[in-house]
Amino acid sequence: MKTVLKTENLHKVYSLGSFLRGVKINALDDVNLRVESDQPVIISLVGESGSGKTTLAKVVLRLIEPSSGSAVVYDQQVAGKGVRPAKREFLSTVQPIFQNPFEAFSSYRTVDSYLERTAMFVNGLSRTQAVGAMEEALASVGLKFVDVKGKYPNQFSGGELQRVSVARALIPHPQIIIADEPVSMIDASLRMNVINLFLSLKQKFSTSFLYITHDLATAYYISDYLAVMYRGCIVEFGEARIVLTNPQHPYTKLLLESIPSTKWKWVRKQMAESDIETKEYRFVGCKFHNRCSLAQDICIQKRPLAIKKADGRDVYCHFAE
Ligand SMILES: Nc1ncnc2c1ncn2[C@@H]1O[C@H](COP(=O)(O)OP(=O)(O)OP(=O)(O)O)[C@@H](O)[C@H]1O
Ligand SMILES: [Mg+2]
Structure with missing residues (x-):
């Protein structure tokens, strides 16, 4: 056990x-x-x-x-x-999800850059491989990578952004x-x-x-x-x-x-x-x-x-x- x-x-x-x-x-x-x-x-x-x-x-x-x-x-x-x-x-x-998704992401960075960083730093993937990992993680929270890519936190609702946080946390499995x-x-x-x-x-x-x-x-x-x-x-x-x-x-x-x-x-x-x-x-x-x-x-x-x-x-x- x-x-x-x-x-x-x-x-x-x-x-x-x-x-x-x-x-x-x-x-x-x-x-x-x-x-x-x-x-x-x-x-x-x-x-x-x-x-x-x-x-x-x-x-x-x-x-x-x-x-x-x-x-x-x-x-x-x-x-x-x-x-x-x-x-x-x-x-x-072990991965975290925090209370306020708007504080978890800086308003000056696109949210996909956080996901990409996790995929590259924690999973050790290349930038190209990271796309696949992001697609998979976002799909499992009901979001599409194309709809998230290039967007800033204020372009999401709180619920959507929390889903993105969950997706980020899921990337390392x-x-x-x-x-x-x-x-x-x-x-x-x-x-x-x-x-x-x-x-x-x-x-x-x-x-x-x-x-x-x-x-x-x-x-x-x-x-x-x-x-x-x-x-x-x-x-x-x-x-x-x-x-x-x-x-x-x-x-x-x-x-x-x-x-x-x-x-x-x-x-x-x-x-x-x-x-x-x-x-x-x-x-x-x-x-x-x-x-x-x-x-x-x-x-x-x-x-x-x-x-x-x-x-x-x-x-x-x-x-x-
Ligand atoms: N950095 C800190 N410096 C001093 N005291 C702290 C610090 N962080 C927490 N505390 C104190 O430790 C105690 C526990 O705080 P904690 O944040 O863990 O509670 P919590 O159960 O998460 O509360 P909440 O439901 O409000 O989030 C509280 O009395 C708090 O004031
Ligand atoms: Mg607390």
Whole structure:
């Protein structure tokens, strides 16, 4: 079996302000995830704003170094001890799609120049060979090379441009695509197109996805696994259907209750910076205790470890049923 994603004791601390009066933030606070599979899988990562989702994505994409801990993606070491693959080898395994396609492409460059660069640098193709790779990748997202060639980002709609980003990510035939809120900037009516595209790419090319979202409805719709994060910690992790139909962590329950069941979507809550300052950095208990109806003294004194349930999920709670 392949290790699709494995993190062990992953920590990322950000220090803000000066040394003496500064604030420390645990963006990732002992994250342990493990997904092994021979089939392509879609892993969703959900949690409110500031919970550390993008930080985890950046570690996986090797855009930032964690403070400690290790991470493996498709058998490639991305953080911690071990041999790190060369950049080109890494990019042929792991590819990103970002939230805002208009930021992913410079407005002064034609979008096909990005695709061409990926084909030449990552796949090692000649300029002539790159055309074939671009045609193939664009066709698999429902676009034609002739319609894309020579155009600048502002000549596309958000949905179309996000398809071009997906095509670019597909050129190296990666094993996994890391998609950080890939549809949140796209018109609501086009979101499902991109989501369905992910499902079809999973089948057609055996591509796995790490799908980061605020939208529980799409997470439920496409994921095989689901990790729920709260302030840098995983609170519940397991098969998506199991977690979402029968949540066991009080925070997962709260998330599901706080949204109308017909439309699983929750409003972004902006967290006050003071909420997540150094005090919390030193806090050893459960971070959810002050919002939890089950909380007892032990929740303030001791961080709950993962409890492995019979259905395979991990629940980080002293009192989860
Ligand atoms: N470069 C940075 N410097 C300092 N703090 C940072 C930095 N990047 C992220 N943080 C902090 O780390 C925490 C986690 O941020 P992160 O962006 O990973 O959250 P997120 O779950 O992706 O949130 P959102 O849903 O809003 O995208 C937040 O408290 C954030 O303020
Ligand atoms: Mg984010």
